[in-house]
Amino acid sequence: MKVVVVGAGMVGNRFVDELGRIAPDIDVDLLGEESYEPYNRVLLTELVAGRVDLAGLALPTPDQGHVRVRPGVAALEIDRARRCVVTADGEFEYDHLVLATGSRGRVIPIPGLRDGLPRGAHVLRSLDDARDISAAALNVERAVVIGGGPLGIELACGLRHRGVEVTVMSIMATMLDRDLDPHVAEIAERTARDLGITFVGDAAIASVSVADGRVTAVCLADGTTYPAGLVVLAAGTVPETSLAGAAGLETNLGIVVGDDLRTTLDPHICAIGDCAETSGGVSGLVAPGWAQARALARSIAHGSDLELPPIAGSAMRLKAVGLSVVTMGVRASSADEHDRVVTLSDPRERRFIELVARGDTLAGVTCVGAPDLAAHLSTQFDRPGMLPIDPMHLLMGSGSTGVVESASPTTMPAATTVCRCNGVTKGDLVHAWDGGATTVEELAGATLATTGCGGCTKLVCGIVDWLTESDPPKISHDATSVREATVPSR
Secondary structure, three states: OEEEEEOOOHHHHHHHHHHHHHOOOOEEEEEEOOOEOOEOHHHHHHHHHOOOOHHHHEOOOOOOOEEEEEEOOOEEEEEOOOOEEEEOOEEEEOOEEEEOOOEEEOOOOOOOOOOOOOEOEEEOOOHHHHHHHHHHHOOOOEEEEEOOOHHHHHHHHHHHHOOOEEEEEOOOOOOOOOOOOHHHHHHHHHHHHHHOEEEEOOOOEEEEEEEOOEEEEEEEOOOOEEEOOEEEEOOOEEEOOHHHHHOOOOEOOOEEEOOOOEEOOEEEEEEOHHHEEEOOEOOOOHHHHHHHHHHHHHHHHHOOOOOOOOOOOOEEEOOEOOEOEEEEEOOHHHOOOOOEEEEEEEHHHOEEEEEEEEOOEEEEEEEEOOHHHHHHHHHHEOOOOOOOOOHHHHOOOOOOHHHHHHOOOOOOOOOOEEEOOOOEEHHHHHHHHHOOOOOHHHHHHHHOOOOOOOOOHHHHHHHHHHHHHHOOOOOOOOHHHOOOOOOOEO
16 A cells, blocks of 8 residues: 655654554655655744754654655645656655645735735744744844734744844734633733733734835834834644645635545545644644544554544643743633632732633643643643542642642652643553653653643653652663654755
8 A cells, every 4th residue: 555645744744653653564655845854843933932953843753664754855736537646756656645734824915915925024834934033033123923822922932032122913902812811811911021022912914014125114004113124924824725726626724624534525635734624624733633643544554434533621832931821621711600710810920820620620721920830730631530629729839849749750640641742641651661762752752742842841851750760771772762853954
């Protein structure tokens, strides 16, 4: 069997990794338009901030079976009649074609941006975009980030960390409006203001001023002008459907697929990730894309019906220098009448913690300015039967040893989810340790923990420290489990 995957992003790479693990006899070609090995796009804002290097973006690449990763090979055409993908490097025949073409940054159609991006205007979707933004930040004093969601705020904090004055503009009234209720968003905005970031809500952006082909300012409809030598668009994404559309496949917002992830007009072609439009719509998040990748790999490998697991407990962890925001599950505004909401508000110290208890389960967590408590609560989230009779006890003793001990690997049940992006439990990590993976990097290669948003890295490091002390690694172990952590350009 021959499988071709178009798109070497996080979802496409995950699919071929899973397929290579469970069906090493299947021939797989992974075609990537970029000239880099697969890397973690979620951490691009960390690269802009200067907090990770290229090696820190590396994803575990398939190293078994008949999987061939082909960077710099762009798909030009799908010939459905002959079942092949046409590229400048030749044709790739397939029995199954998987489209993981992702999405592109949305460019708002206003004067100054309608005819292509001028110099100084950028989106952030690729490694080259991140490099360009980082280089531009060295030569400008002021920047405007358009978009007040997680990507926009992370970018703003990263640019401010580099010494650039930053203004964030959003058409919404508050920062992080999809993740925080207004009164909580106000605390996050105060923290951003402390960092030197200006937030402009309800912004009616009229145009981007351009002189000699370079951006100079962003203008609002009320006549207010914000000078800027750098403008970064973080106002959402658009699924990449052009290749599928040219091949005659059904497209809407994304590539339309059924519950089995097969395209509606060709059962030999599937779509997963940001480009796929299921009955539930387009996700735009990495965790659902990875769930689709795992389910589709099993379906193709075993020739079985696809069973797509539900994505429960949506979470957002802001990767921003100087601003800690973590949300999981429901919040006060979306809780039902039977839920119990417990809050701790400390606006002067820029802290806010909210818990939503549903029966004996922690159904919602919102933490602003409390990263250590957020890490502890994430281990308690969505675990039936683990909630104290009084949920306030989860917040008490955070300054003493109470929380630290309860979050310790020693007392943490094996079923506790450590990496929510990949569904990795403490038990999975211990099992991989017993199999010879005795460093954070080796555990990442064996279990994929830490390869998503990175929010579990500190907890995984703690588990490694605990295991090193309680179960010292054997001198000899399977060195083949170690994967090179680089993102070379070919």
